[in-house]
Amino acid sequence: MVFLNITFSRLLLLGAALLSALLFKDNFQLHDQFWWQFFQVLAVLVPVKMLLLYLHRAPHSVTHASLRDLSRTASSLVWAVAVLSLIAIFVRSVPVDLGTLLIDGIISFGLLALPAMLPRLRNELSRGATPSASASRILIYGAGSAGYRLSEEIRQEVGSRYVVAGFLDDDESLRHQSFNGIAVLGTGRQAAIVVDRARRSKKPIDQILIAMPCGNPEQIRTAVANCRAAGVNCSVLPAIDQILDGAVLLKQLRTPNAEDLLCREAVCLRDETVLNSIKGHCILVTGGAGSIGSELCRQLAGAEPSRLIIFDQSESDLHRICLELEDRFPHLDLVPELGSIRDKARIDAIFRANSVHAVFHAAAYKHVPMLENHVAQALRNNVLGTWNLAQSALSFRVPKFLMVSSDKAVRPTNVMGATKRIAELIVGAMSNEHSRFTSVRFGNVLGSNGSVIPTFQRQLEKGGPLTVTHPDVTRYFMSIPEAANLVLHAFTMGTGSEIFVLEMGRPMKIVDLAKQMIRLSGRMEGEDVQIRFIGLRPGEKMYEELSLENENVMATTHEKIRIYRNAPYPKQAMMTWIDELRLLLADEEKAICDRDLRLHMRRLVPEWQTPCGESLNVGLDQSSSLSSALVGERGKFRETALSDLLRPLEHLPH
Numbered sequence: 001m002v003f004l005n006i007t008f009s010r011l012l013l014l015g016a017a018l019l020s021a022l023l024f025k026d027n028f029q030l031h032d033q034f035w036w037q038f039f040q041v042l043a044v045l046v047p048v049k050m051l052l053l054y055l056h057r058a059p060h061s062v063t064h065a066s067l068r069d070l071s072r073t074a075s076s077l078v079w080a081v082a083v084l085s086l087i088a089i090f091v092r093s094v095p096v097d098l099g100t101l102l103i104d105g106i107i108s109f110g111l112l113a114l115p116a117m118l119p120r121l122r123n124e125l126s127r128g129a130t131p132s133a134s135a136s137r138i139l140i141y142g143a144g145s146a147g148y149r150l151s152e153e154i155r156q157e158v159g160s161r162y163v164v165a166g167f168l169d170d171d172e173s174l175r176h177q178s179f180n181g182i183a184v185l186g187t188g189r190q191a192a193i194v195v196d197r198a199r200r201s202k203k204p205i206d207q208i209l210i211a212m213p214c215g216n217p218e219q220i221r222t223a224v225a226n227c228r229a230a231g232v233n234c235s236v237l238p239a240i241d242q243i244l245d246g247a248v249l250l251k252q253l254r255t256p257n258a259e260d261l262l263c264r265e266a267v268c269l270r271d272e273t274v275l276n277s278i279k280g281h282c283i284l285v286t287g288g289a290g291s292i293g294s295e296l297c298r299q300l301a302g303a304e305p306s307r308l309i310i311f312d313q314s315e316s317d318l319h320r321i322c323l324e325l326e327d328r329f330p331h332l333d334l335v336p337e338l339g340s341i342r343d344k345a346r347i348d349a350i351f352r353a354n355s356v357h358a359v360f361h362a363a364a365y366k367h368v369p370m371l372e373n374h375v376a377q378a379l380r381n382n383v384l385g386t387w388n389l390a391q392s393a394l395s396f397r398v399p400k401f402l403m404v405s406s407d408k409a410v411r412p413t414n415v416m417g418a419t420k421r422i423a424e425l426i427v428g429a430m431s432n433e434h435s436r437f438t439s440v441r442f443g444n445v446l447g448s449n450g451s452v453i454p455t456f457q458r459q460l461e462k463g464g465p466l467t468v469t470h471p472d473v474t475r476y477f478m479s480i481p482e483a484a485n486l487v488l489h490a491f492t493m494g495t496g497s498e499i500f501v502l503e504m505g506r507p508m509k510i511v512d513l514a515k516q517m518i519r520l521s522g523r524m525e526g527e528d529v530q531i532r533f534i535g536l537r538p539g540e541k542m543y544e545e546l547s548l549e550n551e552n553v554m555a556t557t558h559e560k561i562r563i564y565r566n567a568p569y570p571k572q573a574m575m576t577w578i579d580e581l582r583l584l585l586a587d588e589e590k591a592i593c594d595r596d597l598r599l600h601m602r603r604l605v606p607e608w609q610t611p612c613g614e615s616l617n618v619g620l621d622q623s624s625s626l627s628s629a630l631v632g633e634r635g636k637f638r639e640t641a642l643s644d645l646l647r648p649l650e651h652l653p654h
Contacts, residue, residue, distance in 0.1 A: 013111040014046050021104035041100075048083055049108065052076040073112050077105045135163045137203060139194065141223050141234070142211035143169040143177075143184050150211045151180050165198060165205060168226075188223055191230040208234040221516060277492045278303035284356045285310055286341055286389060287363030289317035292404055294324075295484040296360055301325050303488075307333040309354060312363070313340045341385030344392065351396040358400040359393050360487060361386065361427075364420070368408070369537045371416040375594045376585055379601070382419035383426070384585075387578055390430045390437065397434045402491045403427045404483075405441040405499065411607050415598075421605045424499060426578075428568040431496030438494030440487050441501050441564075442478055452510060456517045464529035466514045469536045474507040486561065493556055499564040500556075569604070577604060 022038055055076070081101045138154070140147045151164045166185035167174075174184045185194045195205045208227045212219060220236060227234035283300055287293040288310035294317075297310055308325075312318045315338060322336045335354070339346040341363050350356075364382050365371055371378040386403065393401045405424050408417035423439075430437040459466050478486075482502070490500035511531060518525045525531060554563040577600075584596055602608055 014049050014108055015042060017108040017111050018042055018045055018104050020107050021100050024103055044087060045080075045084055045104070048087075049077070049080045052080050052083070074109055077109050077112075080108075081105045135161055136206040137163055137165045137198070139166055139168055139185070139191070139205055139208045139232075140164055140182075140211050141168045141188060141191075141208055141227065143167040143171075143174050143179055144211070147211040148179055150209060151182055155180075165203065166194070168194065168208070188226040191226045191232075195230040195232055205230075205232055208232050210234055210236045212236075225516075273492050274488050275303045278305050278358075278488075280304070280306050281357035282307040282354055283309065283358050283360065284350065284354070285360045285362060286312070287361070287404075288312050289314050289321050290362060291480055292483050292487075293360075293362040294321045295480045296362060296487055297321060297325060298328075299481075299484050299488060300360075301329045301332050301334075305332075307335060307354065309335045309337055309350065309356070311337045311339060311341075311350065313338070340381075341389050342380055344388040347388055347392045348395070351392050351398070356393075356396065356398050358491065359389065359398055359402070360491070361389055361401065361403040362487075364404070364423075366406070366416060368414050368416045371419070372414060375415050375597045378415050378419050379581060379597060380585060382416075383422050383581065384578070386423040386426050390426060393437075394430060394432070394435055399435060400491060400494075401427070401430070401435060401437045402487060402494065403437075403439045404487060405439045407441055407443045409441065411609065412605060413609050415601075418601050418605050418608050421608075422601065425569050425604055426574060428497040428499075428566075429571045429574045431568070436494055436496045438490060438496065439499045440490040441499050442483055442486060443475060443507075452513065453517075456514060460517065460529065465532040466518065466529060467532050467534050468511050468514055469534055471509075471511050471533060473510045473536070475510060478502060489561060493561070493563075497565065497568045501562050501564060 018041060019038060022041075081104075084101050140150055147167060147169075151167075154162050154164055164182050166183050167179065168186060168188050168191055169184055170188050172187060175186065177184050191208065198205050208230070210220070210223045210227065212223060224234060224236065278300055283305045285293055285297055285300065285308070288297050289312035293310075293312070297308060301308055310318060310321060318336050318338060322334060325332060325334055337350055339350075341347065341361075363385065365374075365378055390401065403423060406417065406420045408414065409421035409424055410417075412418040412421055424441075427437045427439050456466050486500065486502045490498075493500065514531050515525050518529045518531075554565060556563055581597075581600060584593065584600055
């Protein structure tokens with residue numbers, strides 16, 4: 001019915017245009033052959049025009065007719081004039097000349113364009129209401145096309161509650177120019193001046209909207225800092241590739257986040273290989289309620305697995321991520337499993353009940369200073385937990401297993417890094433013809449639980465100071481989506497026993513990160529908020545590395561991902577080391593146990609160094625307690641000499 005109405009109205013308009021053109025040509029005089037001539041030309045002209053309008057997808061009546069829409073109408077009419085001219089030349093029975101066709105084309109365009117523009121004009125007049133006295137006044141940072149569209153939508157959608165007071169733009173040449181009747185009041189650096197001037201004129205600015213979808217991270221950070229320096233809240237329009245074509249820009253605005261601190265372009269790698277490797281398979285994610293694990297679950301859910309099992313020991317966090325995924329992916333077969341990777345029987349039960357195709361192992365203790373004082377718990381969770389999970393995966397012939405590691409595993413100076421390095425060695429030793437075991441290693445994750453960003457945010461809320469361990473401490477940083485994305489690509493590329501690493505650019509000084517966060521909060525370093533240096537914490541080092549010197553570096557199909565491959569430890573020797581670790585953990589005397597546990601870890605991680613840079617001493621004459629630890633208080637274990645205990649490990653590569 002709608003199509004018939006559009007067709008009929010177009011026929012009337014085209015007929016009216018032809019009638020007007022013929023009258024104009026004959027000086028509005030009706031001669032004897034006028035109506036015969038009119039119907040003859042109409043029978044040829046209208047079908048040709050209707051066909052060309054259809055082929056050019058010319059609009060008839062749209063709410064927001066654009067110049068491109070009108071150009072389609074114009075081009076179809078130009079082609080119509082050309083075609084009809086040829087017909088008039090070769091078919092003598094069509095009594096029309098070129099002049100009449102040109103006049104008809106001009107009148108047709110006017111009549112067709114007017115209905116397309118009327119709804120827009122009506123909306124402009126009705127929806128662009130005069131703002132109320134209580135309307136919030138906003139500035140738009142960015143006078144480009146996105147800023148222009150945003151100002152249009154604000155005026156049309158919420159014009160009675162908001163008014164655009166002006167534009168800000170870093171292009172000096174735009175100063176004092178006007179777009180859509182809105183003036184460019186200054187550059188971003190002049191935001192504080194513009195806001196202060198508006199405040200003094202009793203028309204204060206309530207918010208600044210940053211419309212720079214094509215801006216790089218540094219430009220966005222500068223814009224946010226300028227807004228915060230003006231003492232005004234700001235929202236950011238996301239990157240252009242995140243905005244769906246035709247989407248309402250007002251709904252795309254967001255507040256500045258941790259990713260705006262990233263000193264490089266975010267790496268986002270997505271291809272069909274990743275999606276196809278997940279689609280239709282049962283996936284298990286350990287630590288799935290944590291920062292990395294939950295983002296990993298979000299990206300996995302979007303790849304349409306047959307079932308997604310989320311395993312975590314935190315009841316509240318597990319419930320939270322499940323509610324989120326159920327809302328976003330209502331058709332997803334989601335299975336929450338509460339438990340710990342230290343519980344081997346619990347892990348076996350999950351594998352037994354599900355035909356698991358792949359394991360993403362993200363569960364781990366990660367807090368460096370905390371683990372320095374809890375060596376036994378770090379080993380039980382990060383090492384034995386990984387061993388339990390890997391052994392179960394082997395027993396149930398899970399095809400793919402990937403562990404999330406850390407750059408702290410490289411030349412570790414702390415217990416956390418040493419346990420993650422041992423976990424890497426365990427995973428590397430497990431690959432066989434049925435199962436592929438790989439690891440992925442990356443630096444610090446912006447905004448994750450326990451990271452420096454939430455700490456700085458809490459300190460800023462209290463007014464400071466921001467505490468930094470040392471002026472020269474540097475770290476690699478990446479965003480949470482980047483980290484999860486790297487894990488997925490490593491999952492598809494691994495053949496067994498590799499360690500994948502993202503090319504993360506140059507490391508960033510923690511003190512520079514603190515300064516940026518102060519600027520993003522709209523305050524001045526040294527005046528409003530102080531930075532205080534507190535010294536390195538136990539187990540911390542000045543800088544992080546992503547690879548060992550003896551690891552073989554290989555390129556991948558992605559320029560941002562590298563592979564580090566080294567000879568895997570023999571699995572039998574690893575089993576011996578694990579058995580001895582369990583005996584050591586049976587000793588409940590913490591003072592003795594911690595020392596002996598560190599000595600035992602040193603057997604697999606000889607590059608482990610103390611924070612001051614001195615290698616741990618594992619001389620046999622200093623390890624008599626290790627032998628006594630293996631005896632057992634109840635006499636369950638025979639007394640074992642340390643030299644006998646360590647002999648099976650002497651052939652391992654270091």
